Amino acid sequence: MRMSQLFGRTLRQAPAEAETVSHQLLLRAGMIHQVAAGVYSCLPLAWRVLRKIEQIVREEMDAAGGQELMMPVLQPLEMWQETGRDVAFGENLFTLKDRRQRRLCLGPTHEEVIVDLVRRHVRSYRDLPLLLYQIQTKFRDEPRPRGGLIRVREFTMKDLYSFDADEAGLEVSYQKMMAAYRRIFLRCGLPTLAVEADSGAIGGKDSHEFMVIADSGENQVLHCSRCGYAANAERAESLKPSPPPQDRLLPLQEVATPSVKTIAQLAHFLNMPPSRTLKAVFYVADGELVFVTIRGDLEVNEIKLKRALGAMDVRLANEDEVKRAGLVAGSASPVGLSDIRRVADLSISSGANFAVGANKEGYHLVNANYPRDFQVDLMADIALAEVGHGCPKCQTPLQGSRGIEVGHVFKLGTFFSEKLGATYLTAEGVQKPIVMGCYGIGIGRLLAAAIEQNHDNRGIIWPAPIAPYHFHICALGAENPPVVASAEELYRRLQSSGLEVLLDDRDESAGVKFNDADLLGIPYRLVVSPKTVANGVVEIKERREKEPTLVPLEQAVDYVKACLQ
RNA sequence: CGGGGUGUAGCUCAGUUUGGCUAGAGCGCAUGGUUUGGGACCAUGAGGCCCCCAGUUCAAAUCUGGGCACCCCGACCA
Secondary structure (H helix, E strand, C coil): CECCCCCCCCCCCCCCCCCCHHHHHHHHCCCEEEEECCEEEECHHHHHHHHHHHHHHHHHHHHCCCEECCCCCEEEHHHHHHHCHHHHHHHHCEEEECCCCCEEEECCCCHHHHHHHHHHHCCEHHHCCEEEEEEEEEECCCCCCECCCCECCEEEEEEEEEEECCHHHHHHHHHHHHHHHHHHHHHCCCCCEEEECCCCCCCCCCEEEEEEECCCCCEEEEECCCCCCEEECCCCCCECCCCCCCCCCCCCEEEECCCCCCHHHHHHHHCCCHHHEEEEEEEEECCEEEEEEEECCCCECHHHHHHHHCCCCEEECCHHHHHHCCCCCCCCCCCCCCCCEEEEEHHHHCCCCEEEECCCCCEEEEEECCCCCCCCCEEECCECCCCCCECCCCCCECEEEEEEEEEEEEEEECHHHHHHCCEEECCCCCEEECEEEEEEEEHHHHHHHHHHHCEECCEECCCHHHCCCCEEEEECCCCCHHHHHHHHHHHHHHHHCCCCEEEECCCCCHHHHHHHHHHHCCCEEEEECHHHHHHCEEEEEECCCCCCEEEEHHHHHHHHHHHHC
């Protein structure tokens, strides 16, 4: 490709709306253009990268036994009503009506469609296992698109679905995919961390996210440097710090605590650490007010709470709802309460003689102990794991990082096959639901993550396997006939050797060409100038390196080919 | 949905507080010339629905009301 012909223009300054590095560089390199919030056009350079990533993904999916197919974006809403996921997705689902007023949606994912397809074709255990995938556009009306290609409303995703006869089969498929994912990200030049993840309302037991560690990541990841435990903070377990030991249980006692509202104030007022207090937090779970109690030094993890309650939707209660339930915010506790659902974190039984609210404005109780002084309806781990807590496996303090989720694998179990009647006959002639898994990779997000991970202050540094071109020839002196002739010949020779080459044949100064080359981040830069022509050499520099190598012109093609090995 | 912010040339931004002549700068773009190893220089030029609608006024980029879009934080995100 000739730079003089390439569609897209580089920018010296990044548009003001871009904040994350990948977003800025994609805009400055002229690779993407925003059409609406979370909706982008990809210009030729970006499209080449996306196709390369897709191809790597495709090869690995095929190698793992996957079969590629293609399903529609446009889907009848009825299918979603059958599984109840129209409600689960809620506003995130783009819906529309056709001319006959039939309701449709733009697929945010394809479980419904593929299960509908598979149930018509799979009859017997002999038809299993099956691994089917597509690389397809998805639509999700995200509440807040952000970070350029990091979080968008229309995006390309590879989604593979596994169909097995039983849990053991699912485990095999799951491990195959985990291994394939590792290879994919490795081939794309991206170090990733597989972390335990929340599987959501639908998912089964196991789920892993593949995280690219980057400061711009949206996810908090906790990991243990000793045993390798790693989990999304949404789901991580941890050993909490121990509160001061208590010799014996003391009698419950009321104390006046004028204008004490927060845990910090209470701890200060009573001169005890927050870990000797219990805090009350009020949530609304699927419309029902829930009273949540947790040790004062810990935070509630809403996702764990949601899972513990088996709720579709959990949110903090507002002031009104709290008042109407007769609760005293700032002085609430489960002591003496019974007409409301009470949930507690396991931490309330680690420690003793807690300070809690008296359910009376201006008063608290000291020496509250579970279960002596109060009961709960549900006790579970609903605490947010934090950096510094102990690793649940080996007790080492957990470390934290930010991560970009580029892949996610789930064990779905039989949720969809049961809802939609996807069954098979066992060798014994028994009808059973198919056991499913699903496995996604965001192609565009992977591109963005690759930039987040591979750049310097001059621009992008593409990992070679996904670079839009491998070689970038800078012809310095576009009006100098020997230089032009030499650059053109080099360009032809590289191309006819099957190499992907970008030729900067523009009438621009050396500075402009070098800066653009650094910005675009092609792995190897080849300089042809009056000097190199006079010496019969070409100057070859790796994007990551500082110093170039001089290579005799006649050896250039061989040298360059060897670079790619 | 809550909080904050921004909409003026392709990009970055001034001008809006205190209404007033033909709306500006830098970069980019076009043409010509001089340059050519890290974003060169000179000259000339093109380019504007000042986000939209309504209002106030002799007069609105500027004031008022309403709307829209985009960005950031949070909520949310099988």
